[in-house]
Amino acid sequence: MTTSTIPTTMTEPTTEWTALARRVGETLRPEVAERDRSGEINAAAFDQLRASGLSAALVPVEFGGGGATHREMGEVLRELGRHDPATAVAFAMHCHLVATQVWRHNHGNDATPVFQKVAAGALLVSTGASDWVTSSGRAERIEGGYRVHARKSPASGCEVGTVLVTSIRWDGAPEGPQVLHCAIPLATPGVRIEKTWDTLGLRASGSHSVVLEDVFVPDAAISLIRPADLWPPLLNVVIGAAMPLVMAAYLGIADEAVDLATALVTGRTDPHIFPLVGELINAHTTAEDLIEAMFTGSDNLRFANTDDYASRTLSRKTVAAQNLIDTVRLAIETVGGVGYSRTCELEMRYRDVHGSLFHPLPRAKQTQFTGRVALGFGPIGTD
Known part of the structure; x- marks a missing residue:
């Protein structure tokens, strides 16, 4: 069983962007383990992202970009996360800045200078x-x-x-x-x-x-x-543009963990394997559904700039992050001790997926934010 047999709700993206991301990701994969050991970024990977057009995919066509939708860019990051988690998450930082400019463009603001730079190869x-x-x-x-x-x-x-x-x-x-x-x-x-x-x-x-x-x-x-010390509406926009993309990269990490785990236990009939795989699929499905809801709510970067929307996005991010971590943890538990070894890719993915905790907002700050907004206060305390 592989993740491809698990029903997926993120069905709107065109296959061309995903296929392109897969081709790039497959070329990056051979170096991932060594770069994880050395801690050195793969500069050539970002050259490929430029050359392939993926770095400008979100830029509207009329400004020289690819005209990809928000959800399509999420699928690109998800696919890259399967192959090279560190590159996918770093690339998501560039993508979310472009997405913020697309939101501004969709709401009547001039984003031409940024679009032109990105279309010409700039990485933000x-x-x-x-x-x-x-x-x-x-x-x-x-x-x-x-x-x-x-x-x-x-x-x-x-x-x-x-x-x-x-x-x-x-x-x-x-x-x-x-x-x-x-x-x-x-x-x-x-x-x-x-x-x-x-x-x-x-x-x-x-x-x-x-x-x-x-x-x-x-x-x-x-x-x-x-x-300096008042909540700026700009951050509502950044949250709505960024969090679906960032979490999509982490979803790709979890996708591959599911594939690895199920491949390693295929054919085993130990009674404990079945409930573990069931829990694994529950956690993965929950994370996927939450991230899909984030993209649906973004309305292809036309969402309303409100505290309520930012709060809901952040709530989904917190719960998705926990379920992504649970997915990779359960993948390791399912395969047993081999998953704890650095010879198994699951070990790296378990370390990598924990990065999802630290993007805005970490759980304690998010629950404070969401609680304040739900009770009619501003996102940050000045009262």
């Missing part, structure tokens, strides 16, 4: 998860822009990225502390990467620290200035 690097509402770093106003100083970590794919999409705290703003949202080319003088990523899982995602030392950010690079 996000620091949003670590910045969140209050951001970090230090900005000083000067003629024509700002001088900024910051350390941003983790920044997945920063070694292969071209543009850092980040925010900087500006405590000296005349109207009180503000946050500057901006895009900074990684080749800008004063920007450097420190290789700090040494983790349990997703070791080859290149999620190192980006250090900004006396970096000039011109006014033209500032996309938004907002109060």
